[in-house]
Amino acid sequence: xxxxxxxxxxxxxxxxxxxxxxxxxxxxxxxxxxxxxxxxxxxxxxxxxxxxxxxxxxxxxxxxxxxxxxxxxxxxxxxxxxxxxxxxxxxxxxxxxxxxxxxxxxxxxxxxxxxxxxxxxxxxxxxxxxxxxxxxxxxxxxxxxxxxxxxxxxxxxxxxxxxxxxxxxxxxxxxxxxxxxxxxxxxxxxxxxxxxxxxxxxxxxxxxxxxxxxxxxxxxxxxxxxxxxxxxxxxxxxxxxxxxxxxxxxxxxxxxxxxxxxxxxxxxxxxxxxxxxxxxxxxxxx
Numbered sequence: 001x002x003x004x005x006x007x008x009x010x011x012x013x014x015x016x017x018x019x020x021x022x023x024x025x026x027x028x029x030x031x032x033x034x035x036x037x038x039x040x041x042x043x044x045x046x047x048x049x050x051x052x053x054x055x056x057x058x059x060x061x062x063x064x065x066x067x068x069x070x071x072x073x074x075x076x077x078x079x080x081x082x083x084x085x086x087x088x089x090x091x092x093x094x095x096x097x098x099x100x101x102x103x104x105x106x107x108x109x110x111x112x113x114x115x116x117x118x119x120x121x122x123x124x125x126x127x128x129x130x131x132x133x134x135x136x137x138x139x140x141x142x143x144x145x146x147x148x149x150x151x152x153x154x155x156x157x158x159x160x161x162x163x164x165x166x167x168x169x170x171x172x173x174x175x176x177x178x179x180x181x182x183x184x185x186x187x188x189x190x191x192x193x194x195x196x197x198x199x200x201x202x203x204x205x206x207x208x209x210x211x212x213x214x215x216x217x218x219x220x221x222x223x224x225x226x227x228x229x230x231x232x233x234x235x236x237x238x239x240x241x242x243x244x245x246x247x248x249x250x251x252x253x254x255x256x257x258x259x260x261x262x263x264x265x266x267x268x269x270x271x272x273x274x275x276x277x278x279x280x281x282x283x284x285x286x
Contacts, residue, residue: 003149006147006148006149006150006151007150009148009150009151010148010150010151010154013151013154014154016079016080017082017083018083019031020032020080020081020082020083020084021083021084025081025084025087025093025096025237026236026237028080028081028083028084029077029080029081029236029237030236031076031080032076032077032078032079032080032081033073033074033076033077033080033236034073034076035076035079035080036072036073036074036075036076036077036079037069037070037072037073037076040072040073040075040076041072043075044072044075044280045280046065046068046069046072048279048280048282049064049067049068049071049072049279049280050064050065050068052279052280052281052282052283052284053067053068053274053279055205055207055284056205056206056207057205057206058205058270058271058274060274060275067274067275068279070275071275071276071277071278071279071280074123074233074275074276074278075278077123077124077233077236078123078124078125078126081124082126082158085126085127085130085158085162085163086161086162088127088130088162089130089134089161089162089163096237096238096239097127097131097238097239097240097241098238098239098240098241099131099240099241099242099243100240100241100242100243101242101243101244101245102135102243104227104243104244104245104246105132105135105137105243106135107246108137108187108227108246109135109136109137112138112185113185113224113225114182114185114186114187114188114222114224115187115188115224115225115226115227115246116187116188116189116190116215116218116219116224116225116226116227117129117132117139117187117188117189117190117227117228117229118189118190118191118192118215118226118227118228118229118262118265118266119189119191119192119228119229119230119231119269120191120192120193120266120269120270120277120278121191121193121194121277121278121281122230122231122232122269122273122276122277122278123231123232123233123239123273123276124231124233124239125191125231126159126163127231127239127241128189128229128231128241129141129163129164129189130162130163130164131241132164132187132189132229133163133164133165137187138184138185138186138187139164139166139186139187139188139189140164140166140167140168140177140178140181140186140187140188140189141159141163141164141166141167141168141188141189141190142168142169142170142174142178142188142189142190142191142214143159143167143168143169143170144169144170144194145169145170164189166181166186168181170196175214178214178218182218182222182224187224188215188218188224189229190212190214190215192211192212192215192262192263192266193266193277193278193281193283194212194281194283195209195210195281195282195283195285196210196211196212197210198212199211199212199213200213200255200256200259202256202259202260202263203260203263204263204266204267204283204284205267207284208284209263209283209284210283210284210285211259211262211263211283212259213255213259215258215259215262216255216256216258216259216262217255219249219258220251220254220255220258223251225246225247225248225249226246226247226249226262227243227244227245227246227247228244228247228265228269229241229242229243229244230242230244230269230272232272232273232276233273233276249261
């Protein structure tokens with residue numbers, strides 16, 4: 001039964017992707033926002049988003065329910081923009097993205113020393129790894145495969161062809177690949193905002209949250225610099241990506257302290273635009 005549902009989802013998504021290609025980038029993005037706001041709660045729990053926002057105790061410009069609608073709308077925009085990632089990759093949509101901190105990417109490229117890029121699922125998160133690789137940096141990204149086996153193949157193809165050629169699946173075998181790529185001089189990029197069963201409980205917005213320890217492990221073992229990156233959406237279709245100066249993490253910090261430091265960085269990113277982070281990750285689940 002589950003495979004039938006997955007196949008149905010696969011057909012619907014590919015039909016929508018075809019429509020989005022025909023509509024063009026801007027119209028697709030607007031249509032995706034409409035879809036996300038109106039039916040997004042079918043796929044992502046609005047109540048969980050509201051619960052997470054309230055648990056974090058952050059201040060919003062509007063109430064948490066209105067914020068949840070915008071967050072689901074942003075989900076829709078990201079979804080509708082997938083068919084246009086190819087044009088971001090081949091520079092046809094360059095005018096829609098600006099990068100602050102290109103000098104740091106150039107420095108990382110020239111020094112040819114692996115770093116750990118960290119970020120979260122902001123709007124549109126797929127563009128970050130793409131721009132790092134386009135800057136000439138040898139990069140491998142860690143991702144979590146979709147549950148839908150049919151759609152996962154589609155997403156893997158998009159990511160390998162247009163986002164980052166080296167894709168590493170989360171898991172034990174993925175950890176081995178991370179180490180192999182580090183030894184070959186590849187930097188590692190990963191999202192640090194998802195709940196992970198193999199992680200540790202680390203404070204995040206004042207509460208213990210399941211947190212990946214992979215970046216802390218890499219930094220401790222391989223003495224890699226930490227490079228936070230962030231992207232925000234401006235005026236619906238435009239993006240600004242921020243690349244931070246590489247941070248040398250003190251060797252005196254233990255794994256837990258490094259993970260807490262990373263969570264604090266993530267908090268600051270989220271507070272810039274709370275509506276642009278995907279709040280449906282159940283980070284605080286017991």
